[in-house]
Amino acid sequence: xxxxxxxxxxxxxxxxxxxxxxxxxxxxxxxxxxxxxxxxxxxxxxxxxxxxxxxxxxxxxxxxxxxxxxxxxxxxxxxxxxxxxxxxxxxxxxxxxxxxxxxxxxxxxxxxxxxxxxxxxxxxxxxxxxxxxxxxxxxxxxxxxxxxxxxxxxxxxxxxxxxxxxxxxxxxxxxxxxxxxxxxxxxxxxxxxxxxxxxxxxxxxxxxxxxxxxx
Amino acid sequence: xxxxxxxxxxxxxxxxxxxxxxxxxxxxxxxxxxxxxxxxxxxxxxxxxxxxxxxxxxxxxxxxxxxxxxxxxxxxxxxxxxxxxxxxxxxxxxxxxxxxxxxxxxxxxxxxxxxxxxxxxxxxxxxxxxxxxxxxxxxxxxxxxxxxxxxxxxxxxxxxxxxxxxxxxxxxxxxxxxxxxxxxxxxxxxxxxxxxxxxxxxxxxxxxxxxxxxxxxxxxxxxxxxxxxxxxxxxx
Numbered sequence: 312x313x314x315x316x317x318x319x320x321x322x323x324x325x326x327x328x329x330x331x332x333x334x335x336x337x338x339x340x341x342x343x344x345x346x347x348x349x350x351x352x353x354x355x356x357x358x359x360x361x362x363x364x365x366x367x368x369x370x371x372x373x374x375x376x377x378x379x380x381x382x383x384x385x386x387x388x389x390x391x392x393x394x395x396x397x398x399x400x401x402x403x404x405x406x407x408x409x410x411x412x413x414x415x416x417x418x419x420x421x422x423x424x425x426x427x428x429x430x431x432x433x434x435x436x437x438x439x440x441x442x443x444x445x446x447x448x449x450x451x452x453x454x455x456x457x458x459x460x461x462x463x464x465x466x467x468x469x470x471x472x473x474x475x476x477x478x479x480x481x482x483x484x485x486x487x488x489x490x491x492x493x494x495x496x497x498x499x500x501x502x503x504x505x506x507x508x509x510x511x512x513x514x515x516x517x518x519x520x521x522x523x524x525x526x
Numbered sequence: 527x528x529x530x531x532x533x534x535x536x537x538x539x540x541x542x543x544x545x546x547x548x549x550x551x552x553x554x555x556x557x558x559x560x561x562x563x564x565x566x567x568x569x570x571x572x573x574x575x576x577x578x579x580x581x582x583x584x585x586x587x588x589x590x591x592x593x594x595x596x597x598x599x600x601x602x603x604x605x606x607x608x609x610x611x612x613x614x615x616x617x618x619x620x621x622x623x624x625x626x627x628x629x630x631x632x633x634x635x636x637x638x639x640x641x642x643x644x645x646x647x648x649x650x651x652x653x654x655x656x657x658x659x660x661x662x663x664x665x666x667x668x669x670x671x672x673x674x675x676x677x678x679x680x681x682x683x684x685x686x687x688x689x690x691x692x693x694x695x696x697x698x699x700x701x702x703x704x705x706x707x708x709x710x711x712x713x714x715x716x717x718x719x720x721x722x723x724x725x726x727x728x729x730x731x732x733x734x735x736x737x738x739x740x741x742x743x744x745x746x747x748x749x750x751x752x753x754x755x756x757x758x759x760x761x762x
Contacts, residue, residue: 355562363562367555375550389554396558400565462545465538483533484542490533508533515538 348412356403363403367396370413374420377485380469381424381478387431394423410495417486418496421478461519468518472511479504480511714744722752 346354346362348369354362374395379388398419406415469477475497482488482496494504714728725748732741748755 360563364559367558367562371550371555371558372548375554376546376548379548380546389551392550392554393557397561400558400562403565458544461541465541465545469542484539485546505533512533512535512538515542516535519537519541 349408352399352403352406352412353408356406363400366412370416371396373485374416377417377420377481378424380481380485381474382427383470387427391420391423391427394427395420398423411492413486413488414492414495417482417488417492421482421496464518465515468515472514476507476511476514479507480515483508719748719751722748722755725752726755726757 346365348366351362351366355366375388375392378391378395379385382388382391395416399416402419469480472480478497479493482493486492486496488496490505490508491501493508494501497504497507499507714725714732718724718728725744729741729744729748732738732744745757749757
């Protein structure tokens with residue numbers, strides 16, 4: 312984000328030079344084009360369905376992947392996903408932008424997942440999802456194969472992580488949440504959240520770097 | 527390596543991003559967007575359901591209130607007109623009553639004309655006519671005071687302009703003449719008319735005031751009412 316802002320503001324970009332000369336105007340235009348999540352939610356609370364659509368399209372894939380990796384089942388992910396957005400829709404009138412919208416959204420998703428697990432005692436997360444493979448056209452066969460194997464190893468490692476560590480890792484990767492925000496979402500203290508995230512990253516790094524040991 | 531970098535490994539992030547490319551199924555998108563639109567519509571649908579009838583009711587209520595207010599204002603503003611109309615309508619009503627068939631007695635329609643009534647109407651018809659005039663007497667007093675007020679105001683506004691002053695004089699003369707015509711009818715009250723002597727005294731007063739026509743009409747009425755009355759005896 313910051314990198315994008317810098318590249319936009321660079322004098323070499325003639326289209327943004329005018330914007331840079333009028334920072335207030337540029338800020339206003341930027342705000343007008345990319346409304347804040349909280350503002351969109353408030354607009355939806357006022358009945359603006361398009362605001363919700365924008366908000367939904369902004370977060371839907373990340374939330375879906377978060378729930379898919381967390382639950383390990385597409386059907387479960389679908390159910391929880393609907394539940395999450397249903398709660399977001401229901402909360403449109405009572406929503407107050409006291410915290411970052413992403414934190415609110417992932418907290419709802421996390422709680423929905425916990426509720427789902429409680430409702431379905433037989434739920435297991437040991438299923439390994441089939442990765443959707445996309446190879447680059449100019450990539451050699453060896454490189455493509457190596458990349459595919461690395462992803463498979465990561466997928467397996469992610470599936471074998473303890474649920475709390477996987478949750479912390481997914482919140483960090485998909486939601487872009489900081490350690491403090493992860494602590495808020497998962498309802499633990501900062502150190503615990505940081506520790507879970509660190510262990511998760513370490514295990515996944517080992518899975519990528521040392522495939523021979525695992526096999 | 528800092529603690530922060532322990533939970534931020536770019537290679538792991540890159541590998542994960544390459545792995546996690548799943549998208550939300552389109553049917554889920556449709557479901558959720560429809561749900562969002564439906565909930566929003568239902569809330570505003572409820573609002574629309576009562577806003578329109580309330581708006582209509584408010585419009586009708588306000589319109590009725592305005593009409594009532596205007597009609598009440600109109601009713602208050604036209605009592606004088608009503609009274610005038612009554613004085614004009616009264617003789618017309620009376621004209622519905624068939625006039626007694628007498629030779630040389632004018633019709634009721636003729637009697638409705640005040641000068642004619644004053645000159646030659648028989649006592650009964652004249653009595654009817656004076657009744658109608660009596661109804662408007664209250665308003666005569668109002669007319670007088672209003673005219674005098676208007677006259678004073680006009681004079682004060684005219685100031686030293688001779689042309690305007692002359693116009694005001696002319697108008698006030700006309701108004702005074704009209705008022706005098708009205709006043710002459712009421713000079714002799716019914717009390718005074720109760721006896722020939724008192725009535726005649728009233729007539730003499732009228733003459734003394736220079737209202738000869740009024741005095742003459744009153745005398746005719748007196749002679750009609752009291753045929754035995756002799757004027758010459760009284761004047762002596």
